[in-house]
Amino acid sequence: MNFNQKLEQNKKQIIDQWFLHTINSYPQETARVLGKLKNRFDNPVGSATAHSLEESFNLLLQKEIDIDKIETALDSIIRIRAVQSFSASQAVGFVFELKKIIKTVLEGERDNDFDGKIDEMALAAFNRFMKCRENIFLLKATESKRRIHSAFERAGLVTELKEKELLDSDKS
């Protein structure tokens, strides 16, 4: 039985442990609640975490990994962690934990190629984390302007040079 087949065979156990570890990155009282997988609308964080981890793991089992698909699969978990009280390393650190979990479940066995795939997944997670953070800062920067300033602008109460006009003035 090759390494991938062993992973397939122990998939449920690996994913369960990975989920447990990730949920335990929250305070104890919170982990107790988020760890219960009941209705996905009553527990969005637990549900998105479980779903995202399972989908990502399945993608890792493919012969050739598609890094874009992995990044998309990680979106729901990373998007949540990007607005919670985690540092950047804490937010994506759960990915590396998969190596330890696999080693424990497969009683010490590991595979360089698969470890490499996990490293690639960690980089994808970090990319996604940065996109989410940039998204947050952009929303913060544009929100008040869009809300109030644009209404005033339309009413002619304030005026400001448009980006296009500024670019044009540069040409002249």
Add this chain to the structure above:
Amino acid sequence: MSDELKPDELLDKVDHTPSQGTWMTESVQIRPGMYCYAAKPESVETLGLPNARSWNPMEADWKLPENWQEIIHNGIKDRLEKFRTFKIFMDVCVRCGACADKCHFFLGTGDPKNMPVLRAELLRSVYRNDFTTAGKLLQKIPGGDKLGGGRPLTLDVLKEWWYYFFQCTECRRCSVFCPYGIDTAEITIMGRELLNLLGLNIDWIATPVSNCYQTGNHLGIQPHAFKDMLDFFTEDIEEITGVDVAPQFNKKGADILFITPSGDVFADPGTYTCQGYMILFKYLKDKYDLDVTWSTYASEGGNFGFFTSHETMKRLNAKMYAEAKRLGVKWILGGECGHMWRVINQYMDTMNGPADFLEEPVNPITGTKFENAKSTKMVHITEFTADLIKHGKLELDKSRNANRVMTFHDSCNPARGMGLLDEPRYIIENTCDNFYEMPINTIREQTFCCGSGAGLNAGENIELRMAGGLPRANAVKYVHDKFGVNTLGTICAIDRAALSTLMEYWVPDVEVYGIHELVGNALILPGEQEREMDLRMEPLPGKEEADE
């Protein structure tokens, strides 16, 4: 749900083990992105509220008066004597945990101190220590404080109050699940009142309150600018419909005074909802000679005083009645707003009522008596419009909203604070063909908050807002993925602003609409030209090519 739980079952659930107490002794960590900036001294001064000064929550010294503990102690004592609910809510919680996982802020942030039970314990622990006999006795025994769940009011505790009472939107979802009916929002309300005794407000509340008190609305827009905005909308609507819908201002002797949150007049996308009201009033004037006036003085339906103290809420609310009296109208019609309606439905009548000079609201076009507004004399516009539709009084062309695949977000205050659940849905169904509900445990009485209510819709606390709005966004994403929903309807001005940003982060393909924006698009004005555009100046369904 509380009514499914029998008393014996409830008792079985009670955990008699003393709490470990670790949360009680940990110092609060104030994290940027989670809190709002401190109130500016000039805004605190306007209302004559105490301890106006510049201060920064991130600094150790909060510039409190020397006797701050005494002020808080007396503040709690006064309120325990004045408000029986407060005393009951302090005493009656058995920490069953039914509320723990019902709060959007807890679910989104994962911070255990956002469990409603624990947020309330922050205040309750001090109450137990200082105001209960058991607490006073137990603090003399080693380890007794842990047994009794009490703790003294220290500076750390006060800072923790400030941090967490401004991480609650007073949405009252938790109270729906409480077997004792504890209204945790009222605990937050009391917590904020006490903090205000020391000048510990946030600026996103204090400055709007100050503006409203001085100028008449939260944004501090003066009467001429208020009129300018509506004039501008009139021009836009004329371009779209060919009809002049110019509103009336401050008209004495009008039938109805209309008051809406100023967000509808100044903030996108609420401005389109505002245009919907204007089109409706023009229609009713032409068809049924209904005389509606706007006021440039009572130019705010919202009431951020509600998030400061009951006295402040009363002062801001009074202007609605004062203006209705000055103009001599029959009754007041209110726009699409959230907390405005909790203030009106639950507090206005006893604060500033009875408004004997107004008539019991009757729709002059249909003859419907608004029994629920008999005492407050103020009717919600979705009740009014739904009644008109029900009686076949509006000509609506649903096809103009055919590109909208709708879902509806119940705003916390109209839903849980006044039971307004079906009227907005009825209007949606009569103005649009595509409507899909979000899952049942996320709507109606169980609706999830937008995460930005109760004065928390600032920019600096955006991480708190995005985390708090996650449970709502999660349900929107579900109907978006399953049914192709592209529009989130709502009847609250804060929602229209907050949910737009929330959607951009979590479900970027979904736009936010007020319900009267749909009405404005669908309503066929007498003498109108063939419309090519909707109120956002986007081509109507089927008119896309004409636009190119």
